[in-house]
Every structure is written in C-alpha cells, then in structure tokens.
Amino acid sequence: MTKFRYLLLLLTLVGAYPVAAQQRYELNSGWQGLPIGKVKATGPQLSQPGYALTGWQPAVVPGTVLTTQLVNKQVPDPFFGMNNERIPDIYRTGRDYYTYWFVKDFQEAAAAGDDQVWLHFRGVNYSCEVYLNGQKLNKQTHHGMFLRQAYNITSYLAKGGRNRLAVVVYPPDPVGNPNGGQGGDGTIARNVSIQYTAGWDWIRPIRDRNTGIWDKVTIEKTKQVNLKNPHVVTRVPGVRQPKGAQQPATIQVTAELENPTAKPVAGVVQYTLGGQVVKQAVTVPARTTRQVSLPALTLQNPKLWWPNGYGPQNLYPLQMQFLVGGKTVSDEENLQVGVREIGHQWNAKTESMQVLLNGQKVFIKGGNWIISDAMLRFTKARYDAEIRFHRDMNLNLIRVWGGALVERPEFYEACDKYGMLLMQDFWMSGDANGRWVDPQKLEDQYTRRKYPNDHRLFVNSVADQVKMVRNYPSLAIWCGGNEITPPKDILAAMQDTLLPRLDGTRWFIPFSNADSMSYNNLGGNGDGPYGIQPISQFWGHRTFPFNSEVGSVGVGDMESLERFLPTANQTPPRYLGPTSKPTEQVDSMWTYHTYISYEQYLLPYGAPKTAQDFGLKAQLVNYDQYRALMEGFSSHMWDWYTGSIIWKTQNPWTSLRGQMYDYYLDPNACLYGLRSGSEPLHVMYNPVDSMVTLVNNSFEVKRDMMLVVDAYDMAGKKTPVTQVIVEINPSSSKRYLPINALVKRLGMQQGMFLSLQLQDFDKKVISNNFYWLPDAKGEYSGLKSMAKTAPRLTARQAAPGKIEVTLANPANAPVAFFNRLSLVNPSTQKRILPVFYSDNYVSVLPGESKTVVLDYTPSADVPAPQVSVEGWNVAKQLIHITGK
Structure with a gap:
C-alpha cells in the first residue's frame, strides 16, 4: 500500500469513527x-x-x-x-x-x-x-x-x-448477632446486604x-449526553453446531441517553459490531433520560459463543457512541458480545429442567461459588485465576450463591472468557429468611419470611444489578434466592415485571431447589448431602435430578495447612473406635476453620501419623470422591439427571471444607479428580457393577476409538483385560463391558490398579483414567507396602511462563503412583501461586512416561524457579528447568 493510500484510508476511518470525548x-x-x-x-x-x-x-x-x-x-x-x-x-x-x-x-x-x-x-x-x-x-x-x-x-x-x-x-442496621447460626441470628437479612458476614458453617463472622x-x-467525563445501560440481545434461532457455517443471528440493541442540560440535544446513537455500523437519529429532551432502540442487525455466519467443553468462546467487540449532531462523540461504551441464545426445556424422564445453548442441550457440571474474598478484596487477576481453575476442572456452570452478592463485572468477564455459564442468585437464604424453624434465630419464621425491611430497596437493587450484568453471554439463569423465594411482592416484581422488561432472555427460577427446576419426589430439601460418601453412592443411588448443592470434603496438603494453622495446631485428626465407624477427634483450630470429617474413608490407607501424612492420604480420598461424584452423575445423564452443582468449589476464607483449591489459590487433589471425572469425552469404571462406561458430552458422534483396559498389580505386573473398537453417540453415556470377575481375582489380596484408555488408531491417548482399587476387605494393603520407584524427571522451558515436565518410569518398576508436581521458589522451597497444571497427582505406568504442562506468570522475584515432584512411592526431587 502506498503512503498516500494509507493516509487516505486513515482519514476515512477517522471520519467514520469519531474520537471519543469522554x-x-x-x-x-x-x-x-x-x-x-x-x-x-x-x-x-x-x-x-x-x-x-x-x-x-x-x-x-x-x-x-x-x-x-x-x-x-x-x-x-x-x-x-x-x-x-x-x-x-x-x-x-x-x-x-x-x-x-x-x-x-x-x-x-x-x-x-x-x-x-x-x-x-x-x-x-x-x-x-x-x-x-x-x-x-x-x-x-x-x-x-x-x-x-x-x-x-x-x-x-x-x-x-x-x-x-x-x-x-x-x-448495616441491624448488624446481627454472630451466635453461630447460619447468618447468625438471622437479622442481618433485614438489610439488602450480604448475609454470610454474620457467620455460616464454612466461615466465621466478618467483624x-x-x-x-x-x-x-x-x-x-462526557459531552452533553451520557450514554448508559446499553442492552445487547442476541437471537440465535434453530439448533446449532460449534463447527461449520452458521445461519444468521440477530442483534438487538437498546440504550439509555441522559441529557442533564437545559437544552434538547439532537444526534445519532450508533454501534459497530462485526464490521457493520448501525445508527439511529434521536433527540434527547432537556433534563431527561430516554431509552432508544436501534434497528436490528443481521449478523451473517456468526461466530458463536459456547460453554466450556462444547465449543469456542467467541466474543465480538461492540463500540457504542452518541454523536452530538451526528459528529462529536458525547459518550461511548465498549462491550464484548457473545452471540448465543439461552433456553431451557423440561425433561419428563428426569423431571427436571435441562439447559439449552444455541438449541443444544447441555449437561450441567457446575460448582457453587460464594465470593472471591470474604473481605471483598477483589482483583481482576484473582477472578481470572479462579475461573480458570473452574475451566480446568472441566465444569461448565458456576452458581453464585444467594447469601453473597451479584458478582462483579470482572468476574463475568472471566466467565465469558473461560466458558462458564452463570446461575446468579439474588440476596435471600432459607437459613436467614425463614424456611425452617431455627432456635438460633432471633425472630420467628413468619417475621423472617418478610425480610428485608425495605422491599422497595430490594426491588430497585435488583433492577440496577440486572442492568449491570445482563450483557454477559455467560449469564444463563436468574434465581430468586438460596433455598427460598423472596416475599410475594418482591417475587412478583422480579418475575412479572423487572426481568421480562430489563432482560427477557433468561430462565428465572424462584429459588435454587424449586420443583420447577428439579422436581423433588425423594423427600428432604432437594439438595445435599454435604459430607463424604462412599464412591459407589454416586453411581448407584439416585438423588435429585438437577441437584443445586451436593458436596464433600476438601482439606489441602501440609503446605496448604501451614499457611493458616499455627505450628502447635498442625496435628492430624485422631481416629478412635472401629474402622467401620470411627470417632474422629481434631484440634480446636481445625474446628474453628470449619473442618468436616473424613470419617472412615481415610483409614483404609492407614491411620495418619502426622499432619503431613494426613494431608497426603486426604488427597487420595479427595481425588476419588470428586471423580466419582461427577462420573456417577454423568453416567445417568438424561436418564436420572440433567445436571449437578457441587457444594462448593472454593472458599473465600481459610476454611477446611468444600474446596478444589485453598484461599491462597493452591489446588488440591479435588481439582484434578474432578477434572478427570468431568472430562468431556471420558472412559470410566463403575464400582457398583464393574462396568466400563463411556460418556460423551459433545454434540457429535465419537467413533474410530480403541478402548484399552489393563490391570496392574503392586509390583507393576501388567494383565491385559481387553482391547476393543468403540463409538458413542452425542451427549450420551454408554455401558460397554463388565470386568467384575477380573477385578475380584486380581485385587483380592492387595488391591490393584486399573488403567482405562481411549486411543485413536495412531495410539494417541484421547482419554486416560487410572484407578486404585482396594483388596477384598476394602483396605489398600498393597499401597501400604508398595515398593519405591525412581522415575526419570526432566523439566523444559517450552515458552515464557510455560514449563513441560516429563516423568518417565522404568520398565520393570512398580507404578509411580500419585505424584504431586509443584513449581517452587528455590530459595524457600515454597510453591509459587497460582500455577495452572495440565494435570496433577499423576500416576505413571511401568515403561511409560507422562508430560505435564505448567503455566504461570514469570516474576522478577523468582527468576529461576524449580519443579518439585513427590509421590506415594516416589521420593521428593527438585528439578532444574532447562532451556528450550
């Protein structure tokens, strides 16, 4: 391009897109x-x-x-x-x-x-x-x-x-009595505010x-007219696929124009999206705010936004301006638009709703979110890291719990980026707002049912917060409250007026476990349980068809515990009584940090001798617990379930329950067990009937795959079980073959390892799942006496902020079992946080190798980090990182 033509093009663009004055x-x-x-x-x-x-x-x-x-x-x-x-x-x-x-x-x-x-x-x-x-x-x-x-x-x-x-x-007024109840004495809910601050069963009061x-x-700073509260609606009719050419989508845009001056202002409101400009002439009267609708835009062959695991998260930049006299920019708003359409339909078989995205049903694998930091110290970087962890767990939805807040725009931006659908609760809770008789509450149910004091303020706040977050494509579901509806007048205003008028595109649930979301014919509250369960329970016991809260334990390892427990309190739980139902005693500091029991599920690995020993064995339980949770639900997709939301995936305080990573962003084995169990295309083992099962969350048939099943004993001896070509239909689970007799025979004495792989015809692994199974008595006797192995470890700087670590296990060795990789500061030997691992707590078969990618932000404070590797039967090693 000649210099003259370039200058001409630049002048043309300047004329088409005036420079913003604000x-x-x-x-x-x-x-x-x-x-x-x-x-x-x-x-x-x-x-x-x-x-x-x-x-x-x-x-x-x-x-x-x-x-x-x-x-x-x-x-x-x-x-x-x-x-x-x-x-x-x-x-x-x-x-x-x-x-x-x-x-x-x-x-x-x-x-x-x-x-x-x-x-x-x-x-x-x-x-x-x-x-x-x-x-x-x-x-x-x-x-x-x-x-x-x-x-x-x-x-x-x-x-x-x-x-x-x-x-x-x-x-707030009243501030509530933090008497140990959920939301203290409940009176904090008289305010239109956050409820957890008076204490909950996972946090102490915020003073x-x-x-x-x-x-x-x-x-x-603007000119005469302030452009505010733009609203972008995307219509994507029909049933779409993530790949290939797309039929058109329709973009509908409105905005508010505020003119505080004493004179009417004439001009043009316009926006650009996908290289197209849409304009509307308008006059804004003096001292008024006017809403204006722009002509609909037909977007040809749109690049659609999809949830994590189903397709890419395409986003279009949208620039919206008001031009005084059609020339001078008075104000400008810039958005990122995800072209998608949210829907829902009733599944008569499960008796629950199923979420639709661009016409396709999406099996919900979700996590409950409280808040990023209990003291409200929010940062864009922390939001990004936490939502990235949820992406890495292969989840596709986050529910923002009603005892907290409508999350911040930066949170939504991260969810848009990583493909997390959002279920956003409003500020009600069954605990504080009167669902149950509760002696810890100051006032009776009838009074609490009328909270908050100022209903008009609640309704006005709903309207304002809807305007703040309604443009984010990740936002999928509005929810009236946690385990309870708002009072009738508030509910009617939200359901019949505000949400239809201010949004009108999303599903509204009156409360988080409402029968209209998930019909509860099993008794109970329609959610839970909240403690550790036998892994067979997730597979064989039918629970609520779209469970909004089901969860378990989540203690980190010793390095995590050291961050917030004084040295004197770093003592392991003691187990008294029989192994079938022990009595667990813990240090009072653990109780203060809301520890919940691992009950008898840790003891088959051996009673913990130290806090470090407890932390390691807890990770084995963590991994198994969350892998089984999501595998069990996925195995019954569309038959028993349309989704499940884990209670909960993170803590905004140094709590010892329900977390995939600790407050300091250090992941534990829960994250990687869940990552495995939530894998979009996944091979898995049913512990109830010993069936090898496949699950396919995608919208396309998966074929030309080899299912390879192998067993290993504690010495590393391999017993091939089967090798068969398989295929599976879209969005389905499929049972393939039972291996019960083999498991009983090989694992009777010491337990066994079970390797399940899906491979393509070039032997590339598509899905890899590795189980450790107990002996006939339910003990992990083989693990207790397992021989050591010394895999060859290498670490290579693949790119700035990216390290590839390879573990190669000798051919005649036992399995290199359950290895935790950490990027550490060589001076302190402490972990660098956060770091994102492509996998962790990995096991390497004899004669094989495994490569894990570490992604982190380089720091001048630690110019040359090292990699630490330590496993169940692998001594801790520090690895220097070589160049490319």
Whole structure:
C-alpha cells in the first residue's frame, strides 16, 4: 500500500469513527480514613479541600473498614489461626465503632461549555452521605449494598481543579448477632446486604460486616449526553453446531441517553459490531433520560459463543457512541458480545429442567461459588485465576450463591472468557429468611419470611444489578434466592415485571431447589448431602435430578495447612473406635476453620501419623470422591439427571471444607479428580457393577476409538483385560463391558490398579483414567507396602511462563503412583501461586512416561524457579528447568 493510500484510508476511518470525548478513571489510591468517633468536623467542613486531615490514616478504597484496619496493622490477619477472635465484633462494639469517614483529594478541572462530569460508586455497604467541595451530593441518605450511585458533579467542581470528596459510611442496621447460626441470628437479612458476614458453617463472622466503599469509585467525563445501560440481545434461532457455517443471528440493541442540560440535544446513537455500523437519529429532551432502540442487525455466519467443553468462546467487540449532531462523540461504551441464545426445556424422564445453548442441550457440571474474598478484596487477576481453575476442572456452570452478592463485572468477564455459564442468585437464604424453624434465630419464621425491611430497596437493587450484568453471554439463569423465594411482592416484581422488561432472555427460577427446576419426589430439601460418601453412592443411588448443592470434603496438603494453622495446631485428626465407624477427634483450630470429617474413608490407607501424612492420604480420598461424584452423575445423564452443582468449589476464607483449591489459590487433589471425572469425552469404571462406561458430552458422534483396559498389580505386573473398537453417540453415556470377575481375582489380596484408555488408531491417548482399587476387605494393603520407584524427571522451558515436565518410569518398576508436581521458589522451597497444571497427582505406568504442562506468570522475584515432584512411592526431587 502506498503512503498516500494509507493516509487516505486513515482519514476515512477517522471520519467514520469519531474520537471519543469522554474519559474514565478510577479513584483507587490516596484515600484517607478515620472512625466517626474521632472526627469532629461536619461533612461540609471535611470536604473543603483546605481542611487539614491531621492524624488521619491511609484508607483502602475499594475496600472495607476491616481492610483499612489491616493495612494500618490495627488488627491481625483474620484468616490466620484464631486471630478473628481478637478483632472486636460490631454486635458488641456498636455500629459507630465501624462507621468511618473516607476522604479523597483529586484533580479535575471545572468542565467547559456543556461538558459533564460524573461521579460513580459501584458499591457502598451499607448507607452513606456523600460530600464534594463543601456540598452534599445525595439529598437523602443512600441505602443498600447492591445499588449503584451516580452523581452529576459538573457544578460542584472547584474552578482551580483541586477537589475533595468525603464519604461517611454506616454499617448495616441491624448488624446481627454472630451466635453461630447460619447468618447468625438471622437479622442481618433485614438489610439488602450480604448475609454470610454474620457467620455460616464454612466461615466465621466478618467483624465489620463488610462496611465500606467496597467497590470501584470512578470519574466519567462526557459531552452533553451520557450514554448508559446499553442492552445487547442476541437471537440465535434453530439448533446449532460449534463447527461449520452458521445461519444468521440477530442483534438487538437498546440504550439509555441522559441529557442533564437545559437544552434538547439532537444526534445519532450508533454501534459497530462485526464490521457493520448501525445508527439511529434521536433527540434527547432537556433534563431527561430516554431509552432508544436501534434497528436490528443481521449478523451473517456468526461466530458463536459456547460453554466450556462444547465449543469456542467467541466474543465480538461492540463500540457504542452518541454523536452530538451526528459528529462529536458525547459518550461511548465498549462491550464484548457473545452471540448465543439461552433456553431451557423440561425433561419428563428426569423431571427436571435441562439447559439449552444455541438449541443444544447441555449437561450441567457446575460448582457453587460464594465470593472471591470474604473481605471483598477483589482483583481482576484473582477472578481470572479462579475461573480458570473452574475451566480446568472441566465444569461448565458456576452458581453464585444467594447469601453473597451479584458478582462483579470482572468476574463475568472471566466467565465469558473461560466458558462458564452463570446461575446468579439474588440476596435471600432459607437459613436467614425463614424456611425452617431455627432456635438460633432471633425472630420467628413468619417475621423472617418478610425480610428485608425495605422491599422497595430490594426491588430497585435488583433492577440496577440486572442492568449491570445482563450483557454477559455467560449469564444463563436468574434465581430468586438460596433455598427460598423472596416475599410475594418482591417475587412478583422480579418475575412479572423487572426481568421480562430489563432482560427477557433468561430462565428465572424462584429459588435454587424449586420443583420447577428439579422436581423433588425423594423427600428432604432437594439438595445435599454435604459430607463424604462412599464412591459407589454416586453411581448407584439416585438423588435429585438437577441437584443445586451436593458436596464433600476438601482439606489441602501440609503446605496448604501451614499457611493458616499455627505450628502447635498442625496435628492430624485422631481416629478412635472401629474402622467401620470411627470417632474422629481434631484440634480446636481445625474446628474453628470449619473442618468436616473424613470419617472412615481415610483409614483404609492407614491411620495418619502426622499432619503431613494426613494431608497426603486426604488427597487420595479427595481425588476419588470428586471423580466419582461427577462420573456417577454423568453416567445417568438424561436418564436420572440433567445436571449437578457441587457444594462448593472454593472458599473465600481459610476454611477446611468444600474446596478444589485453598484461599491462597493452591489446588488440591479435588481439582484434578474432578477434572478427570468431568472430562468431556471420558472412559470410566463403575464400582457398583464393574462396568466400563463411556460418556460423551459433545454434540457429535465419537467413533474410530480403541478402548484399552489393563490391570496392574503392586509390583507393576501388567494383565491385559481387553482391547476393543468403540463409538458413542452425542451427549450420551454408554455401558460397554463388565470386568467384575477380573477385578475380584486380581485385587483380592492387595488391591490393584486399573488403567482405562481411549486411543485413536495412531495410539494417541484421547482419554486416560487410572484407578486404585482396594483388596477384598476394602483396605489398600498393597499401597501400604508398595515398593519405591525412581522415575526419570526432566523439566523444559517450552515458552515464557510455560514449563513441560516429563516423568518417565522404568520398565520393570512398580507404578509411580500419585505424584504431586509443584513449581517452587528455590530459595524457600515454597510453591509459587497460582500455577495452572495440565494435570496433577499423576500416576505413571511401568515403561511409560507422562508430560505435564505448567503455566504461570514469570516474576522478577523468582527468576529461576524449580519443579518439585513427590509421590506415594516416589521420593521428593527438585528439578532444574532447562532451556528450550
């Protein structure tokens, strides 16, 4: 291209896409804070730029009072040991103790002409007064944790550009008594706020109840018209496939245009998507907000968005602008659009709903999500890491639990990226909101059933949060509450008015285990159980057809325990009584961190001698437990079940239950057992009837595969079992052959190993599954006396931030069993976190090798990490990483 033609093209593009006039920036540093009891000045005085802030302390915004106190070393880390007991609880101190002023000085010149400047709060808990340069911005006190605030501050800005913002934040009211109940005494639910802060069975109380400016504060600059709350709906009719050419999709877009000026403003609202521009002329009357609908766009051969395991997560950038007079950009919004259509249908056989995506039914393999951090210390990087872990577990849905919040846009962005469908609960819980008689609750069921105090605030907050997250393709299901519906008037407003008007594209469930989602004809509450189970239970016992909560244990290994348990408390559980039903005793610190029992399921490996021994054996149980959970549900897809959601996959505090990785982002064997059991195309062993079974989650027939089944004894001797060509239909499970007689014969004395593989005709492994089976008494006697092996280990830097580790086991050796790989700091020998492993807790057969890829972010602090490998019968080794 000639220089002249390039310049001509550049000028043409500039004319087609005017440069945006607005700017946004975040006020996320330089804040100062002080308790209200130590502040004598009024809001108008404090917010004067010249008022001296002598004795004030650095404050964390976004953050809470507790995060500010922690940064200033006024409280100990509440996640370590029993430090949380050393922090005063607001129920006993009174609300003033955690009522704080937050002050921020910032530079912003007074706006010129008709330019506008806006101040946005994305979340304050719980109520606040806002002052700028001596003037109060909110005429009435703001209430509600889940209601955004926006103020036009154009007329309040100082002429010289030196401005001061002062915000006094009040805690929830009531704060609730943290008496050990779910949500404490329940009264925290009188607020439109977060419920877990008064304590739950997986967390201790958050002492300030998360009081503070907990989410982003931003300044936005526009011309006359503010473009806000765009809404993008994608219509994808018919039944689609991830591959091949696509029939057209339809894009429908609306937006709100706010004109705060004294004159009507004429212009054009337009957006670009997929190389096409859609425009609509509009006049916005003075001092009004107007919603405008743009002409529908037909998108030819669209690149569709699919959930994890079913297809790619294609996203289109969408730029939306309002042009004053059709020329000058007044405001601009930029979105990432996933072209897809969510649906659902009733499965008469299972008596539950099944999720449809682009016309195809999707078997739900999900995890319950609480919140990223109990003290609301959210980061885009942490969100990305946690959702990536869920992708790596081969899950396809995350349910955001109703005792927490509507998750942040950065969370949704990560879910869009990694293909996680979202079931988003609103802020109700059967525990606090009156589903059951509960002596720990202050008020009776009839009273609690009417919570919260302010129904209008709840409804307004729903409307606002729906607008905030409705454009994310990952969002699939709205849910009225956890295990209970909202009060009738709130439910009617949500179901009949708000969601149809503001969204209208997604399935609404009145509560998380409603019969309209999953008909409960088995008794009980329609979810659970929540403790460890025999692995045969997952395969042979029919439970709720779309279980919104079923889960188990999740203790990490010794290195994980050391992060938050004092040395004196790093003692293993003791088992008393018979192995069939032991009595387990644990250190009080473990109890404080909400440990739940492994019961008799760890003892077949031998009673733990140390905490390190317990941690290792717990990983064997963890792996087996979660692999079996998802395998059992998948084996009955569309027959017994349409999905299952694990309770739960992560903890926002240093809890010792229900987690695939710990609070510090260190994965345990739960993650890799679940990764195996959730594999989209998977070969597996049914422990009930010893059938080898295949499951195929894809939308296409899988054929031309060799099923290879081999058994190994404890010495590594191989017994070929079968080798047969197999195929399986789309979205189905298929039973192939029983191997019960062989398992009984080979495993009677010491137990055995069972290797199941699907291979293509070039012997490339498509699916690999490896089981360790007990002896005739249910003991792992062979593992207890298993001989050592010394695999050859190599580590190669394949690319920046990517390491390939190969374990090669000698031909005449026993199986190199259950090896944990870790990327470590060579100076401390501690793990680098987070690291993403293509697999872990791996076993290598005699004469074979296995390569694991480690993906991490390089750091100048650790320029030359090492790889640690340690297994059940493999001594710990440190490996230097070689170049490419």
